[in-house]
Amino acid sequence: MSKHGGIAASTVPLLTPYKMGAFDLSHRVVLAPLTRTRSYNNVPQPHAILYYQQRTTIGGLLIAEATGVSDTAQGYKDTPGIWTKEQVEAWKPIVDGVHAKGGIFFCQIWHVGRVSNHRFDGVEIHGAHGYLIDQFFKDQVNGRTDKYGGSLENRCRFGLEVVEAVVDEIGAGKVGMRLSPFANYWESSDSNPGALGLYMAHALNKIGILYCHTVEPRMITFVDKVETPNSLRAMRDAFKGTFIVAGGYGREDGNAAVSSGYADLVAYGRLFLSNPDLPRRFEIDAPLNKYNRDTFYISDPVVGYTDYPFLSSVV
Template identity: 50%
Template sequence: MASNSTPIPLLTPYKMGRFNLSHRVVMPPMTRNRSYNNTPQPHAIEYYAQRATKGGFLISESASASDISQRSPNMPGIWTEDQKEAWKPIVDSVHSKGGIFFCQIWHPGRISDSRLNNWWFIWTNAAAPHDGACVEPTLRQLSTCELSHIVDDFRIAARNAIEAGFDGVEINSANSYIIEQFFNDQVNDRSDEYGGSIENRCRFALEVIGAIVNEIGGDRVGIKLGKKDSNSEALLTYLASQLTKLGVLYIHVFEPRDEPRNNCLQFIRRSFEGTLIASGGYNKNEGNVAISENCADLVSFGRLFLANPDLPKRFEVNGPLNKHDRSTFYKNDPIVGYTDYPSLQPEFA
């Protein structure tokens, strides 16, 4: 809490379901590409511990739901026993600081990297030319049977996350990945029960979330959403009402930076009874406004948290902010651009 008499909205306590948060500054999922061979590494212990606070809420970088759901090299997974075991000391490091830690789970769908996946669900490859040159894979629609396999992958990944010690899971349904591909009427051209109407385009997402809720409980489940649809207000309003019925803990909303702040938060707020997290390039002042005007309950800060491991403290004392170095965001180095951002100097801390 700030030393003056006026509380800073971002630093006020909040009860998110069973979790008592001491402040509303959330660390969101950020791909870091440092999980060699899709296995979380020991250097992640320090990275997450640096950013954990007592009563603070952190969400892990995206973890693949299966060996056929990979987008780029060195992203972590949560589908094997070895991966689950590798996550445990990382989770413990956050809990030792008093933090609450959720695992984001994802599946990139049609933008999977076929060189990593050889994914028969999405890709069908033309015969390779005789000169050995690469041929771009072609896309096909998933069958309903294949969709049920992916739903089960998500369910098992969520169970693995809880067994690894995570407090819950967030399902990535934004960023043009598989679930948003079903939402988006500019992408989804299916003519069966998964295409056409808003209800049909939301069906796959609700099957995934429903399976996970049945596995681990709705009070441990969040979902991240974007706005890629020609009628995003109607789609997100319907989806939010269905997520309320499922008892989902929170919705994490990514707002495009080129649109007015809190635009889509307002109609989601009217239809969703759980916690609402705002995301999308917020600064401290914008975050305080979102909280004070009840547009959101929590605000996530990506690049600011990446470059400032003690971000809540900096907000509290109005300390200077480190500048992020974009060139090292996805560097494979275990230290550079990862754990080497400095904390506050003693005169501020």
Template identity: 60%
Template sequence: MEDQIPLLTPYKMGKFQLAHRVVLAPLTRFRSYNGTPQSNAVLYYSQRTTKGGFLIAEAASISPPPQGYKNAPGIWSREHIDGWKPIVDAVHAKGGIIFCQLLYPGKVSDESFDPNDPSKSKGFFFWFLQPRTLSRKEISLVADDFRVAARNAVEAGFDGVEIHGAHGYLIDQILEDQANDGTDKYGGSLENRCRFALEVVEKVSNEIGADRVGIRLSPFANHMESAGDSHAEALGVHMAKSLNKYGILYCHMVQPRKKYANKCTDSLGPMRRAFNGTFIAAGGYDKDDGNDAVAGEQADLVAYGRLFLANPDLPKRFELGAPLNKHQRATFYTKDPVNGYTDYPFLETVV
């Protein structure tokens, strides 16, 4: 039909039948007190769930501090598993599909984070641990932490997991030549720098099944935490091709920042064409951008962050061409369980 909205057409992602192409991007909200997801998140995620909709939960740390941020969720303990269960259940009750994003921060952590002393935590992104080279044993242990975290996520009821390999966190640090100056088997050549990411993918896939695994990548260094790579497109394409070996469900790529000045560029095109599974694009898309990306086969699905944060009924607003709520940036990372979290109005309450 000529009036069909590309973003709102159905799509089959592996064994998951999606009703539309609008994905909730993983959004850190810092409301998981002491690392455990709280009951306020049940409402937050269920508000943004539609039947057949796909949600990617905020990044959950795979191992205890000192890595990470205060009030960000974890997925390494029984308490975390039990905390996530009612959230996942609420999404499933509305017919949604939800994945857990798995994170090992690396140097991008609050350097003064101490879960036993809340007065010490600065609690935001712009604090960095002094980087050091991990030993091979440590790298192996981190990869195994990803595996165990994936198993925990499935036990909590998640439909699958997304490995966080973007935005300057540990996997991204090892991928990028401007951050990784190592000379061992994880440094130097493109193949070596991709080795750790692929080892994590393999371990997680073997643990829960490749059909329940996705990965997020940002080779274009579009965040301040990311050091960058001198051949970003080559890195992205190599990763996309290499992932095919494992048959994972999806690859979630983030547009470079230049996309804001030159909308709907095909910067992700080579990666999209190299990857055999579902391709998700993210990075400042609006409704028109998303429709163009789907219609032009630049992406199968489009992930929305700020727009979905501020508009819990975003797919319906896209369908009706309704006005959008403006996000409140000042409330992105507060601890408030309501303000800027679950109080954004739905269409029926908009005057």
């Protein structure tokens, strides 16, 4: 029994410790990067301190919401940036808040390959979901005829150049990348996603980044989950660093993914959004709060953001 009277963490695969490069994780439940549209005028706000702190555990990995690194990178209203001094200064108390509770915080960047502040524990490059890098990857939307289009090698060139630029800036041991080779986000698909995923796994090995964070084939869009024979097993076997999976996982299949060696870590989005104490609930197999999709992207600094109850307040 744990000190809380629940199941001992060592009997729950998701709650076992893991060594990720220089980082000692106390469990394998990762906060996935979640756009919340509450960074007014692209500046992170003080209410984000509480939001991320609520989801912080000692030795837990959190990946911040997608963060733009130029004024042309933003695709949605009130998403955070990190290209101005004001934005960098606004991130600092958020990072400090996570660190104060013993958490490990990576900043997911999108659009280009530089980061402005080295106080973050690491950087995740957004190469998924049909955004800029993913548009280069996918042959159904990349119609270029230069060295960035056509062959698989050419289509992956831009994304790998971004990775190399970030690695040159902060070191490979602080860099991860998110990929969704099988997905069709924003009608961005590939005729041979398995080959694309394998190519990127091998290419990222050569660069030596810390982790590869890959979206399951069953998540063909942001919300649609389908049964599919496709698997990330080939990518997982090929990639030599930490392999993180995401895409509609719950407690049981998350435990199975870890215990079978299919994944090292499992990222949770909607469930972690609505259950700030998700690792604890997984530990004792407690009921989960239901998420309210209607409040995912509203601008309210509390509603649907920091008002989901903790287990102690409902039992």
